[in-house]
Amino acid sequence: MKNHNMRQQLVQLGNGAHALATQMLGNAEDATDAVHDVFVRLLRKPDAYDVSKGPLKPWFLRVLRNHCIDLIRQRRPGHSAVEELSDPGPGPQAALEIAQRDQGLQLALAKLSAGQRQIIVLRDYMDLSYAEIATALEIAPGTVMSRLHRARLALREELTRHG
Amino acid sequence: MVKQKQAVDQHLGEWLSGFVDGELTQQERQRVTLHCEVCDACREDLAKLRVLRERISTAHLSEVGEDKWRETMNDFGVHTPRRIGWLMLIAGLLAIAGIGLVGFLFSDEIHIGMKLILIAIYGGLATLLYSVLRQRLIERKTDKYKDVEI
Numbered sequence: 660m661k662n663h664n665m666r667q668q669l670v671q672l673g674n675g676a677h678a679l680a681t682q683m684l685g686n687a688e689d690a691t692d693a694v695h696d697v698f699v700r701l702l703r704k705p706d707a708y709d710v711s712k713g714p715l716k717p718w719f720l721r722v723l724r725n726h727c728i729d730l731i732r733q734r735r736p737g738h739s740a741v742e743e744l745s746d747p748g749p750g751p752q753a754a755l756e757i758a759q760r761d762q763g764l765q766l767a768l769a770k771l772s773a774g775q776r777q778i779i780v781l782r783d784y785m786d787l788s789y790a791e792i793a794t795a796l797e798i799a800p801g802t803v804m805s806r807l808h809r810a811r812l813a814l815r816e817e818l819t820r821h822g
Numbered sequence: 823m824v825k826q827k828q829a830v831d832q833h834l835g836e837w838l839s840g841f842v843d844g845e846l847t848q849q850e851r852q853r854v855t856l857h858c859e860v861c862d863a864c865r866e867d868l869a870k871l872r873v874l875r876e877r878i879s880t881a882h883l884s885e886v887g888e889d890k891w892r893e894t895m896n897d898f899g900v901h902t903p904r905r906i907g908w909l910m911l912i913a914g915l916l917a918i919a920g921i922g923l924v925g926f927l928f929s930d931e932i933h934i935g936m937k938l939i940l941i942a943i944y945g946g947l948a949t950l951l952y953s954v955l956r957q958r959l960i961e962r963k964t965d966k967y968k969d970v971e972i
Binding site (some may be wrong): 666669670671672673674677678681682685687690694697698699702712759761764766778779782783784786787788804805807808809814815818 | 824835836837838839840845870871874875878879881882883884885886887888890891892894895903
């Protein structure tokens, strides 16, 4: 893949990747760093991505997910991602507006398991196909629909509970 | 009537998600459609799933804009080669200027007085250029409004 095309695709993937990393790490700043790290790593070694293995999007998200898992392992024990997610964090007016508008959804998502959050973000926020989700999460394609459905039901329940 | 009863008894579960996502085969889609015509619970579930999906897809789960990622790309891929390019260009120009200066200073064809005058003119221009560049560089580093777009 030509470097320019890869860069453009990565720019477009940035926000979705950041949302996924935020759901995994529970912290927008850590998520930004994680996405940045993976971008830099990929730009330094673009050959790491083999076009014959499929589209860039699910492959990149899998790399990002594995990087987030590494970061979580490095964290101190007892660190709670849920607590951080409920905090809109310091920021300007824009951050406050976003927090107000989507706080209910963020809180409900924070109540789900990490796997459920990831699959919902990949499908409903990033619009990945089931095949792409299977690649990104390294799971069997046949299990995507059932996992996603369970995650959606759990999210719906949490949203009903929190209004 | 029996068929309807059978269809209602077997709720579709995860197929509803597959239907909403457009991931079912034609045959499966038809089955969902037919089932929802007779099953209020599944029809309601389907509608709720659509609403949920819409809510998530329009949410702001990331407050970082595309510009941030573009900046990351630029920082990594453009700045370094650009710096190298500028350095090479400046080094080449300085080498040419140095050779020219040596030739000019040791030339017997130009009178010493003319040499001094030319040195004064070009030296003055170089000093002025240096001072302006220096000032601009200092301002660039400390100007807090440099990123403000008007």
